[in-house]
Amino acid sequence: MRRGPEDSAAVAWLTQRGVWQPGKSHAENMERCAMYRAKITRVGADPGKKWAQDIADRYQAGERIPMQFVRLAMDALGRGDVPLVHPPSRPVPRPDAKERAAGDVEVAL
DSSP: OOOSHHHHHHHHHHHHTTSOOTTSOHHHHHHHHHHHHHHOOOOSSOSSSHHHHHHHHHHHTTOOOOHHHHHHHHHHHTOTTOOOOOOOSSOOOOTTHHHHHHTOOOOOO
16 A cells, blocks of 8 residues: 555544554455445435536526536536537626726826
8 A cells, every 4th residue: 555645544534434454454454445335335426417407507607617517517417519608708898998998097186
């Protein structure tokens, strides 16, 4: 087993759960880890596609989200290449943009 800062945290986590026993051999501990993994029925997020729907909804609302996340969510929802409402490539200028660009500044003396 490689030893490093991330491994010590993993070993501590397994030791707290009684899977890893420091006094046992490496082979015995790895066998215990395999039995522990076999007992786990689900790893990760809750089942369903709520995460994908949340990403699609946020993107359609105009929030900037990396395209790889949007594509992954759309694939998970089975929409494939269905067009979405995309945020504009250039933001719409604010009504006071011309005034700000002109550099008009009010100065009180």
